[in-house]
Amino acid sequence: MSARIHEFAWPDRVVVGTIGLPGSRTFYLQVRAGAQVVSIAMEKQQSALLAEKIDEILDELITLEGNPFSVPTGTPIELVDNDPLEAVQEQFRTGAMSLGWDPTTAQLVIEAHPLPSDDPEDNDESLHEDPTDDPEMLRVRMPVGTARAFTKRTREIVGAGRPMCPLCGYPMDADGHTCTFSES
Numbered sequence: 001m002s003a004r005i006h007e008f009a010w011p012d013r014v015v016v017g018t019i020g021l022p023g024s025r026t027f028y029l030q031v032r033a034g035a036q037v038v039s040i041a042m043e044k045q046q047s048a049l050l051a052e053k054i055d056e057i058l059d060e061l062i063t064l065e066g067n068p069f070s071v072p073t074g075t076p077i078e079l080v081d082n083d084p085l086e087a088v089q090e091q092f093r094t095g096a097m098s099l100g101w102d103p104t105t106a107q108l109v110i111e112a113h114p115l116p117s118d119d120p121e122d123n124d125e126s127l128h129e130d131p132t133d134d135p136e137m138l139r140v141r142m143p144v145g146t147a148r149a150f151t152k153r154t155r156e157i158v159g160a161g162r163p164m165c166p167l168c169g170y171p172m173d174a175d176g177h178t179c180t181f182s183e184s
Contacts (some may be wrong), residue, residue, distance in 0.1 A: 006031075006038045006091065007139045014142050016047045016154040017085035022162045023173050029094070029112065030085050031140050037086055040112055040138055041093040044158060051154035053099050054108055054147050061101070061144070069106045071144045079149035092136055107141040 008014070013032040018025040027047045030039045042050075062071040092114035100109040114136055142150065162171035167181035 004136045005139060006136070008033050008036075008038075009141050011140060011142065011146075013081065014140055014146060014150055015081055015085070016042070016051075016150070016157050018157060019085065019088060022160070023171065025161065027157070028085060028088055028090070029110075029138070029140075030088070031138070032086065037089075038091050038138060039085070039088045040091050040114075042112075043094070044161070046094060046097065047154055048158045050097065050099070050110070051151040051158070055151045057099070057101055057108060058144060058147060058151075069103070069144055072148050075148045075152045076145045079145050081149060081153060091138070102141065105141065105143075107143050108147045110138075110140045110142075112138040 008031045011031045011033045013030070016027060016029055018027050020026055025044070027042045027044055028039045029042055029047070029050075030037065032038075058071050061067075061069050062073065094112045095115035096113045098111045100111075101107075102109055162173060164170070165172050165177055165179055165181070168179050170177075170180065
């Protein structure tokens with residue numbers, strides 16, 4: 001079985017956004033190039049970790065003598081994207097992800113693979129297939145300025161969830177919170 005690769009070399013837009021209310025939001029990585037739009041579901045923690053790791057790579061690259069890749073220290077104002085997600089048609093739910101750097105194009109490269117199938121019928125077939133062959137994957141390349149804008153937006157989206165209880169540190173729902181903090 002050959003993998004279906006959704007590849008975006010120079011996307012018009014790459015963002016993390018959500019659908020739903022805090023506490024029951026679904027996070028999506030959405031990429032658009034022209035009329036092609038791909039949306040993959042992610043966990044909140046995956047979104048936060050992706051932004052953190054991208055910033056780490058950018059911060060390391062900026063320290064190279066002469067900043068040869070022109071990595072911005074902050075988000076270029078012209079790249080700020082606060083628009084909502086476009087119409088979402090979930091392609092797959094993200095399992096494994098990888099992050100890399102392509103110095104030939106000065107782009108960060110994100111690869112996302114779907115969660116493995118839990119369907120028992122698929123397991124019979126998968127015994128005879130190479131487990132590294134995913135039925136689908138998403139590969140996104142983004143320049144350094146776009147990557148800075150991506151991480152800024154992603155951190156804001158992740159941080160816009162439910163407020164944390166100052167006593168126990170667990171998220172508080174709008175309809176109430178049973179605090180697990182007990183004074184001894």
